[in-house]
Amino acid sequence: MSDQNILALFKNGQPDKAFKKLYHLYPKIEKLILSKGGSKADASDVFQEALIILNRNLEASNFKLTSSFYTYLYSVSRFVWSDLQKSLSKRQLQELNTEEVQIFQNVIEEKKYQLAEHAFSEIGKRCQYLLQLFYHKAMSFNDIANVMQFKSSKIAKNQKYKCLQKAKDIYQTKLKLV
Amino acid sequence: METYNQHIELINNYLNNVLSDDAKSDFKDKLQSDIAFNTLYEEHIVFLKGLDRIQIKSDIQKGKRSYHTEKWLKISGVSILFIGVFMMLYTLISNASENNPTSNNEVLNPIVLDSATTQKPTINKVLDISEDKVIKNESNIEEYDATIINKTYKSITATPGSPKKEAQIIRVNTQKDTSITCKEGTILKIKKGSFINPNTKKIATGTIDLKITEYYKLSDILMANLSTVSYGKLLETGGMIYIEVLQNETVLELKENSDIEISFSTKNKKSNMQLFYGQWTGRNINWELQNDVLEELNISEEIIEVPFAVIEQVPTFPGCEAEGNESRKKCTSDAISKFISRNFNTDIGLGLGLSGRQRINCIFKIDQDGNIIFIQSRATHPRLSEEANRVVALLPKMIPGMQRGKSVVVPYSLPLLFTIEGKSNATRQFGNSVVNDTISMANLIFNRPVEMDTVYKNSRGIIETIREVMHDKYFVVDTLFIQEWNQYKKQRLIREIDGSNFRRFILRKTLFEMKDSKFKILEDDSITRGGHVIRIPWNETKIPTTTQILNLVPKQRYSAGTETVTAEEFEDRLGSQANENISSRDVSYYVLKTSNLGWINCDRFINGRTKRIKYKLKIKNAEEASINMVFKSLNTILPSWYTNGVYDFQTVPKDEDIVLVAIKRKNGKLYFDTIETQTKVNPQMDFNFKEVTIDELKKELEIFNNLNN
Numbered sequence: 003m004s005d006q007n008i009l010a011l012f013k014n015g016q017p018d019k020a021f022k023k024l025y026h027l028y029p030k031i032e033k034l035i036l037s038k039g040g041s042k043a044d045a046s047d048v049f050q051e052a053l054i055i056l057n058r059n060l061e062a063s064n065f066k067l068t069s070s071f072y073t074y075l076y077s078v079s080r081f082v083w084s085d086l087q088k089s090l091s092k093r094q095l096q097e098l099n100t101e102e103v104q105i106f107q108n109v110i111e112e113k114k115y116q117l118a119e120h121a122f123s124e125i126g127k128r129c130q131y132l133l134q135l136f137y138h139k140a141m142s143f144n145d146i147a148n149v150m151q152f153k154s155s156k157i158a159k160n161q162k163y164k165c166l167q168k169a170k171d172i173y174q175t176k177l178k179l180v
Numbered sequence: 181m182e183t184y185n186q187h188i189e190l191i192n193n194y195l196n197n198v199l200s201d202d203a204k205s206d207f208k209d210k211l212q213s214d215i216a217f218n219t220l221y222e223e224h225i226v227f228l229k230g231l232d233r234i235q236i237k238s239d240i241q242k243g244k245r246s247y248h249t250e251k252w253l254k255i256s257g258v259s260i261l262f263i264g265v266f267m268m269l270y271t272l273i274s275n276a277s278e279n280n281p282t283s284n285n286e287v288l289n290p291i292v293l294d295s296a297t298t299q300k301p302t303i304n305k306v307l308d309i310s311e312d313k314v315i316k317n318e319s320n321i322e323e324y325d326a327t328i329i330n331k332t333y334k335s336i337t338a339t340p341g342s343p344k345k346e347a348q349i350i351r352v353n354t355q356k357d358t359s360i361t362c363k364e365g366t367i368l369k370i371k372k373g374s375f376i377n378p379n380t381k382k383i384a385t386g387t388i389d390l391k392i393t394e395y396y397k398l399s400d401i402l403m404a405n406l407s408t409v410s411y412g413k414l415l416e417t418g419g420m421i422y423i424e425v426l427q428n429e430t431v432l433e434l435k436e437n438s439d440i441e442i443s444f445s446t447k448n449k450k451s452n453m454q455l456f457y458g459q460w461t462g463r464n465i466n467w468e469l470q471n472d473v474l475e476e477l478n479i480s481e482e483i484i485e486v487p488f489a490v491i492e493q494v495p496t497f498p499g500c501e502a503e504g505n506e507s508r509k510k511c512t513s514d515a516i517s518k519f520i521s522r523n524f525n526t527d528i529g530l531g532l533g534l535s536g537r538q539r540i541n542c543i544f545k546i547d548q549d550g551n552i553i554f555i556q557s558r559a560t561h562p563r564l565s566e567e568a569n570r571v572v573a574l575l576p577k578m579i580p581g582m583q584r585g586k587s588v589v590v591p592y593s594l595p596l597l598f599t600i601e602g603k604s605n606a607t608r609q610f611g612n613s614v615v616n617d618t619i620s621m622a623n624l625i626f627n628r629p630v631e632m633d634t635v636y637k638n639s640r641g642i643i644e645t646i647r648e649v650m651h652d653k654y655f656v657v658d659t660l661f662i663q664e665w666n667q668y669k670k671q672r673l674i675r676e677i678d679g680s681n682f683r684r685f686i687l688r689k690t691l692f693e694m695k696d697s698k699f700k701i702l703e704d705d706s707i708t709r710g711g712h713v714i715r716i717p718w719n720e721t722k723i724p725t726t727t728q729i730l731n732l733v734p735k736q737r738y739s740a741g742t743e744t745v746t747a748e749e750f751e752d753r754l755g756s757q758a759n760e761n762i763s764s765r766d767v768s769y770y771v772l773k774t775s776n777l778g779w780i781n782c783d784r785f786i787n788g789r790t791k792r793i794k795y796k797l798k799i800k801n802a803e804e805a806s807i808n809m810v811f812k813s814l815n816t817i818l819p820s821w822y823t824n825g826v827y828d829f830q831t832v833p834k835d836e837d838i839v840l841v842a843i844k845r846k847n848g849k850l851y852f853d854t855i856e857t858q859t860k861v862n863p864q865m866d867f868n869f870k871e872v873t874i875d876e877l878k879k880e881l882e883i884f885n886n887l888n889n
Contacts, residue, residue, distance in 0.1 A: 017236070021243025022250075054236050058229070118230025137231050163185050170227060171584075 005071050012060050021053060031079045038083060048086070052078040053115075055108050068101070077102065081109045091169050114177075121173035129165035136162055187217060191224050196523045333645065347391040347424070354388055364394040368423075375425055375432040384432050391424040485545070488513075495546040495581035495590050516575065516594065523571045526598060528563055540568045540596040548587040550578040553738070556819070568596060608843040649674075649685045649715050650699075660699065685715045695852055739771045754850070754874050767850060768806035791834035793861050797827040805844035805851070812837040832859050833849060842867045843877070 011020035028049055035045035052075045059065040065075060081102075096105060122130060132150060135141045143155035143162070152158045193199050194207050211218050294747035309877045352358050354375060360368045368390075375384045425432040488494060495506060497519075500511035520542075540559040547553050552575045572594075580587040643657045648667060658695070668674040673691050677684040689712050738750045745753065750770055755761065797807065807827045809818040820827040832838075836859045845853040851869035872880070 016243035017239040018246070021240045022247045022607070023243075025244055025247035028247075050237065050240055052238050054233060057239075058232070059235050102770040114226050115233055119233045120230075122227075122230055133231065133392045134234070137228065137236055163188065166188065166227070167184075170223060173223075173227065173230075 005067075008071060009060075009067070012057070024053060024056075024071060024075070027075055030072070031075065034076065034079060035083055038087075044083075044086075048079050048082045049075075051082045051109075051112065055082075055105075055112050058112070059108065078105055079100060080108065081106050085109050085113070086140060091156075106112055117176050118173050121169045121176060124172050125165055125169050129168065131159075132158070133169070134160055183221075187220055188224065191221055195228070199852060207437055219485050221567040347422075350390045350391055350392065354384055355388060360390070360392075362392050362394055366391070366392070374434060375427075376434075377427070377430060378433045379430065379552075384427050386427070388425055388432060391426060393422040485591055486583045488581070488590050488592050491581045491583055491590055492587070493582035495550060495592075496579040498576055498578065501579070512578070516592075519575060520568075520571050520594065520596065523574055524596070525567055525571075527568045534561060537597065538564065538600050540564055542568050542572055544572050544592055544593060544594075546578050546581060546590045548589060550580040552578075568754050580688040645801045649687070649713065687713045687715060689713070738766065751874055762845060763805040764804055764843055764845045767845045768808060792831050793834045793859065795829040795832045795859055795861075795863065797829070797840075797863055797865070798825065799827065799842075799865070799867060801869070803844060803846060804869070805842045805869075807840060807842045810839045810841055812839065817841075834859055834861075840865070841881070842869070844869055850874060850877060852880060854880070 008023050010016070010022050018112045028045075028146070031049045031052070032042065032045040035048055036042070040048070055078050056071075056075060095106075109116075122133070125133075128150070132146065135146050135149065136143075141149070142159045146152070146154075146162075147158040150158065152161065190207065194204065199207060211221060226818070300325070348363055350360055350362075352360070352370065355372055357372050358368075358370045360370070362368070366683055371382045373385075375388060376382060377384050425434075486492075488509075494509045494512055496508050496514035497512040500508055500515055502508055502511055538560055540557055542557040544555040545553050552572060555569050555572045557565040557568040559568060572764070581590040584590065642662055642665070646657050648657045665674065668691065669676070673688045675686040677686065678870055691697060691712070738745060738747065747770070754767070795809075799807070801804075804822070806818050806822075809820065809832070811818065818829055818832065820829045822828075833854060838857060840855045840857065842853050842855075850872050852872045853867040853869050855865055855867065857863070857865065
């Protein structure tokens with residue numbers, strides 16, 4: 003399947019199918035990580051991270067894929083891994099070209115989002131569910147109150163703010179730790 | 181908070197693009213001008229992106245899974261082909277016997293079947309109940325019995341192709357509540373509309389098919405390769421069932437927050453049966469305890485201690501609920517000082533041959549429920565620190581201190597200063613308040629401390645009053661009764677009249693007519709007026725001289741990790757389970773406190789003893805053990821302060837015979853060791869820890885009570 007087809011899948015809102023295709027590239031990435039001393043689990047994590055970054059960029063309007071998916075994922079994976087290992091020297095950083103700098107920035111930013119995600123995963127199932135209903139499913143507070151059996155939409159709303167606040171608190175403390 | 185909510189709402193509206201153009205440009209201006217708002221915006225964006233990750237991740241997982249499935253199907257397709265070819269060749273070539281090929285077939289059949297029917301690639305393996313596993317299962321038969329399964333979990337649908345028991349299929353109408361009794365006696369109660377179609381996320385309507393397989397007989401369980409293990413722990417099973425719900429070949433899921441009631445048929449019921457649901461990991465099934473998780477909104481945060489001086493919301497002395505943190509803080513510390521000064525028995529200082537300025541350092545903690553715990557004091561004489569401990573323990577329950585909206589433990593230190601001047605006059609100063617009073621040299625009454633679960637301040641307090649009014653010196657007064665008593669006083673059912681030279685109580689008639697009334701009229705010394713009973717308390721002559729005045733103190737509470745508990749509860753906790761929260765320090769504090777040894781303060785050595793040295797211990801294998809020094813000559817214990825790997829005993833007399841007592845709690849077990857030595861500069865030693873029980877530990881410590889006898 004060509005890159006164009008995969009791109010079309012992304013555009014049509016079938017990212018899972020697109021990811022399925024992209025997973026054909028995984029063995030190569032795995033080899034890369036293994037050669038740099040990582041484990042298979044590391045490789046899987048790195049690849050997932052690369053896919054997330056790719057997906058995020060594809061959603062942004064000003065992004066254009068200049069190379070093939072393989073080249074792009076390969077370089078993102080490389081940066082994710084070196085960032086994980088903190089192995090990039092200053093000199094290496096200076097020698098990056100603009101495109102690589104862009105990717106590197108993406109990787110750094112994604113780390114922040116990762117923290118936010120971790121914070122989210124620590125706030126309890128009900129809180130998670132509530133925030134997901136609100137942000138992913140874009141449900142109204144009325145519907146949320148119905149689904150989650152809150153007494154009123156007001157309580158749902160209140161609860162949502164509390165959950166959000168909690169998540170952000172956790173995020174802030176995590177950020178300080180890093 | 182309110183503005184915060186508004187801001188978030190505004191940001192949401194902006195991101196969802198529902199603002200008008202004007203509002204949008206306002207918003208952008210605000211982003212430029214308001215730094216706080218800008219950071220909030222940035223933070224919110226980060227958070228939303230973090231949320232996005234979850235969605236993306238699930239998509240990726242989906243993609244990954246289908247990729248793997250495809251790959252696996254290809255591989256298995258090829259291998260089946262290969263096996264097929266191989267078998268054909270084999271049957272063609274081997275003419276030796278006709279039985280062999282068929283038996284081979286039997287073994288291989290499941291493989292083919294398996295790979296063809298199973299959707300999920302994670303588990304597929306040829307089913308082999310290996311010989312030793314069966315034996316192991318059987319040897320444990322006695323022990324297990326009871327496990328159960330609820331919910332249709334997709335993972336279970338992927339049960340490896342085991343020699344399955346045939347399922348019963350029951351057709352049910354989802355519009356009605358239904359109760360089903362299965363072949364082997366399981367009863368299911370299903371509420372209407374409990375199932376959803378995972379594809380459309382809508383509640384399934386119409387008729388559905390329930391596929392139920394029951395596993396009660398051990399043979400069935402073993403045949404299906406169902407083990408009864410939850411995270412490596414053996415379970416007893418009372419039966420397992422496997423339910424699959426289908427509608428037009430779609431597997432339905434149980435709706436969130438709805439459940440199926442399952443009654444298992446058991447001949448001999450056992451208590452403590454819990455519900456587990458199963459999940460296949462590899463070839464074995466793991467049972468996970470099903471908890472009711474409704475309270476998940478509370479996240480537990482590490483218990484932190486926040487000092488009184490810096491805490492956001494100070495712990496509050498009852499009666500100090502004034503506005504403003506600062507005024508509450510002042511009121512509370514004043515109230516504590518006042519309370520201590522009022523209750524401290526300075527007489528104790530007199531008999532000890534001390535004179536001059538006395539200082540008692542008192543440290544305690546106010547826990548998350550407002551209880552006073554971990555009382556430790558150091559004074560120039562053990563009797564003084566004992567008295568300080570007693571009085572601090574009398575402090576009433578406070579409103580706990582809060583930090584970031586959560587109640588926390590607040591350590592509090594209180595220096596008590598007073599001067600013993602001559603023999604008749606003492607000035608006491610506690611904290612900020614100075615109290616001058618003359619100490620009468622009247623007979624010191626020995627007040628025996630009695631542990632109660634409530635605080636009573638005076639030696640002749642409410643209990644004595646109640647007993648007087650009841651005219652019964654053995655009247656049982658418990659906390660409940662005191663509450664009732666105060667209630668009656670509020671309701672004016674009991675009235676107290678204080679005259680210049682008399683005190684009277686009027687008890688209303690209702691009290692005597694109440695059901696289960698504890699109030700009784702004694703013939704001889706009651707006067708009735710208008711149906712009410714007037715009681716005159718005992719006068720001095722009537723108070724029996726043999727009355728022992730009891731000094732009621734609250735039950736000593738110990739800290740066990742994050743909680744405070746009584747002595748019994750503490751031992752319970754130690755014994756019952758590996759409670760990681762209880763630290764070595766908690767244990768040693770508990771054991772030493774309950775032993776008869778007194779505590780000593782290093783300041784004491786400043787007076788009197790000749791040569792003094794600083795005593796610090798560095799111990800390699802201490803692992804945060806708690807180390808205390810017992811003085812043979814004094815029967816007292818000197819605690820150490822543990823900082824940065826060094827146990828600091830501060831100043832001690834030189835060449836003193838001591839025993840170092842180390843207590844350690846690790847992985848729920850207690851360890852103990854002692855070293856007999858003399859105090860000298862730069863001590864070098866290592867402990868050889870032995871495991872002990874709490875009772876053994878107490879016995880060991882009792883030995884020290886008799887050291888110098």
